[in-house]
Amino acid sequence: MVMRINLDCNSCCRKMRRNILNMKEIEKHLIEKQQNRVSICGRFKPSDVAIKLRKKMNRRVEILEIEELTTHYEAQHEHSIINHYKY
Numbered sequence: 001m002v003m004r005i006n007l008d009c010n011s012c013c014r015k016m017r018r019n020i021l022n023m024k025e026i027e028k029h030l031i032e033k034q035q036n037r038v039s040i041c042g043r044f045k046p047s048d049v050a051i052k053l054r055k056k057m058n059r060r061v062e063i064l065e066i067e068e069l070t071t072h073y074e075a076q077h078e079h080s081i082i083n084h085y086k087y
Contacts, residue, residue: 001039001040001041001046001049001063001065001066001067002037002038002039002063002064002065002066003037003038003039003040003050003053003061003062003063003064004036004037004038004061004062004064005036005037005038005053005057005059005060005061005062006036006059006060007031007033007036007038010033012057013031013033015056015057016031016038016053016057017029017031019052019053019056019057020038020040020053023044023049023052025042025043025044025049026040026041026042026044026049027041027042027043028040028041028042029041037064038053041069046063046066047063050063
């Protein structure tokens with residue numbers, strides 16, 4: 001998920017990083033201060049994470065992009081099922 005949030009200074013970035021690291025459902029994150037973007041990966045509900053960050057940061061959070069990723073095992077399993085029923 002990619003979000004836009006106003007990160008004015010270095011202390012805002014540190015606060016954002018600390019809040020993200022305290023969320024157990026987030027596995028990876030990337031904070032882009034110049035573009036005011038935060039990218040996160042993990043197993044979570046996007047609206048729940050956005051609401052939590054809005055409350056903790058006391059700033060408006062805008063969800064730009066949500067992408068669902070399948071793991072390599074799931075993609076391989078789906079592929080084998082498709083090939084199994086192919087006549």
